[in-house]
Amino acid sequence: MPNTEHSDVLEERIGQWREYLRRRQAIHAVDIAELEDHLREQVASLIDAGLDADEAFLVAVKRIGALDALSREFAHEYSERLWKQLVLTPDAEEPRATARTDALVAFGLAITAAILVKLPALFGLDMDAEAAFYARNVSLFVFPLLAGYFVWKRHLGTSVVRWLALAFVVAGVIVNVYPFAAGGSTEGLAALHLPIALWLVVGIAYAGERWREVGGRMDFIRFSGELFIYYVLIALGGGVLVAFMAMIFQAIGMDIEPFFESWLLPCGAVGAVVIASWLVEAKQSVIENMAPVLTRLFTPLFAAVLVTFLGTMLLTGRAIDIDRDVLIAFDLLLVIVLGLLLYSVSARDPQSPPGFFDVLQIVLVVSALLADVVALWAIAARISEFGFTPNRVAALGENVILLVNLAWSAVLYVRFMRGHGSFGSLEKWQTDYVPVYAVWAAIVVIVFPPLFAFA
Amino acid sequence: MEINKDLIAASSTPIVLAILAEEDSYGYAILQRVRELSGGRLEWTDGMLYPVLHRLGRLGYVEARWEIADSGRRRKYYRITALGRAQLDEQRTQWQAVDATLRGIWQMTALKPGILNAVPLTQGA
DSSP, X not given: OOOXXXXXXXXXXXXXXXXXXXXXXXXXXXXXXXXXXXXXXXXXXXXXXXXXXXXXXXXXXXXXXXXXXXXXXXXXXXGGGGSOOSSSOOSSSHHHHXXXXXXXXXXXXXXXXXXXXXXXXXXXXXXXXXXXXXXHHHHHHHHHHHHHHHHHHHTXXXXXXXXXXHHHHHHHXXXXXXXXXXXXXXXXXXXXXXXXXXXXXXXXXXXXXGGGSHHHHHHHHHHHHHHHHHHHHHHHHHHHHHHHHHHHHHHTTOOXXXXXXXXXXXXXXXXXXXXXXXXXXXXXXXXOOHHHHHHHHHHHHHHHHHHHHHHHHHHHOOOOOOOTTHHXXXXXXXXXXXXXXXXXXXXXXXXXXXXXXXXXXXXHHHHXXXXXXXXXXXXXXXXXXXXXXXXXHHHHHHHHHHHHHHHHHHHHHHHHHTTSSOHHHHHHHHHHHHHHHHXXXXXXXXXXXXXXXXX | OOOOHHHHHHHHHHHHHHHHHHSOEEHHHHHHHHHHHTTTOOOOOGXXXXXXXXXHHHHTSEEEEEEEOTTSSEEEEEEEOHHHHHHXXXXXXXXXXXHHHHHHHXXXXXXXXXXXXXXXXXXXX
């Protein structure tokens, strides 16, 4: 008869076996439970027959057969399981209830956001006439709710919640109390930069206690990328829905454009942020992340374009034609390159040795830096001629911040390639740098308007 | 004696359905019953029974439910459905036809020993 020590060892072994099975995509938790029941029954009968626990376990496992073959059979039977389904696979029956509450809360918050965005209209703030008000406040309609969702999900303490709430309140007061000149560029800048600053607040709620860790911030970066992709997908779906709606209502002589413009578009646009966030949260363990896949696809292409651009510039001797938007264009270029770098860093196994893709990555970053330096050089030469408008200062500041981020990343990357540094230090640099963007955005929102007399 | 894999695969459906037609059962007990009925000649790889059971479930021949067994563990029981019984009848007819044919052949070959070893070309020679 098995004594307690024996059964402890047996439990441990069964636990290991279960873990091993769990890694197989085609075999779900319920199936593992069924197989485990079988294994235990077999072990018990073998022990009854006189084997000791160890032997019984080995024989029972052997009788179940090769797990590869079994997993193949399951995959054959459930081919859909290899397409990691989001909706169909609650892991065991226990988290099913939490998944449902989660969905309910997310939809509730999405509807709240939709109501919030329509609320000002009740007080006479028409969406067409007061477009500037909506532009300044758009992030405030949805980010507090999103932060609230994560506060609820992560069970954040009241002290954190107080800080988050304070940040939103301060933001709300500033953008609505400042006496912006109508149509001025500081107002446009504030509207553009507030979401960036507040996204950090959402990030603090997202990462919760892990905000101080590299891993926590990296998760937030991953989340942001996936959210963006989901949001675009939802927007595309929404576009199809609207086109279809317009078509069939046209058939009965009705024009949906007023309804679309004042209801469907604003409510859908804010609600979709919450829904997309919830989807990313729900599926993070289920589906492979898309952002790294797209990164892999586009890194070589962008690298090729940039190298060709630099080569052409060198060969033809053409200078960068400085006009109003060139700085913005190079800011966007750096943002894209940073995104490509960020999402390949986020998906890279830090342990794996440097490879060809890393070389491509460095080529991409270095060529983007070179192109940007050339542009900055051209602009610096003529900056006095252009004058320091708020738009130009903001764009220049962003360019410098991006340049510093990418330049030091390139240094760390090269060090890693040459075996002088770890990949972890690159990750740490990237995640540590995230708040810098938010702080700069906050400066643009808070300091720029008074500095430039709200022009 | 080892029975060919294809034969095992082909016979698994009627065997499992027939065992479930006796009474509701679960994986381990079904395997025990198979051993018993075949006198130990049919050796299934235990794990492979489960994909078979799940396939029968998908086809609607059996239904599954979770119960708490005497051991206190959760156990998945299978029950044959009306569709499953119909399928079992169908399979029985098919297997009987195969069996009858084979029986005839075995009898014939028993009467004329060596026929199975005969070279097929003798006909034309």
